[in-house]
């Protein structure tokens with residue numbers, strides 16, 4: 001039963017190993033509707049693995065992930081359904097090179113949502129407009145900057161009408177000036193009230209846009225709280241060390 005008070009996304013005692021290596025060790029995380037949770041932690045701490053589990057790109061060993069009342073990890077839950085409701089933007093920008101920006105966005109609308117061509121085209125134009133690429137709809141990926149390609153990726157995810165958006169270091173492959181356009185789009189999504197779980201080293205975004213920060217280290221959540229707490233007044237020594245090391 002869906003409950004009025006249940007979080008939109010609930011991650012419960014999640015465990016994941018690769019061979020002998022325990023990558024996630026009992027992660028619990030609740031995300032309320034409209035939350036913008038920024039996930040930080042050292043390289044190899046399990047951030048990408050956590051996001052991949054939520055998007056059902058990686059199978060968990062034990063624990064649960066619920067999107068409202070849907071058990072994301074259940075055998076009878078269709079991963080493709082999950083991926084419509086939980087959009088994901090990756091560090092590596094994976095557009096189809098032989099398709100224009102619009103065609104890249106249209107693909108899911110046609111194949112997954114089953115829209116006819118005209119409706120998909122209109123919707124793709126709208127989503128590209130939303131990410132500031134209304135004048136690039138006919139461009140091929142090779143004609144776009146890294147930041148523009150990343151924004152096409154965001155438009156493609158948004159076109160599915162997701163309830164939650166996951167971002168895995170969306171700007172870390174980009175030059176600083178190209179990051180800005182992507183960060184502006186993410187800030188706009190925050191304004192629109194989108195529920196987001198964001199892995200990023202962009203502390204400006206974290207300070208300005210996050211409702212909460214989660215610090216993950218060695219597969220465990222060390223500390224979670226509002227940005228002021230984690231940045232200015234962390235309860236854990238390890239958190240303080242981490243923020244010192246990246247500032």
Ligand code: ADP
Pocket residue numbers: 018021023041042043044045046047048049050
């Ligand atoms: P982060 O995103 O925080 O840098 P990851 O989740 O990518 O961390 O990786 C956590 C650990 O899991 C790393 O030690 C990494 O090498 C390992 N790992 C991630 N994906 C795989 C995989 N598909 N196979 C084996 N090991 C993996």
Ligand code: MG
Pocket residue numbers: 047048049168
């Ligand atoms: Mg990662």
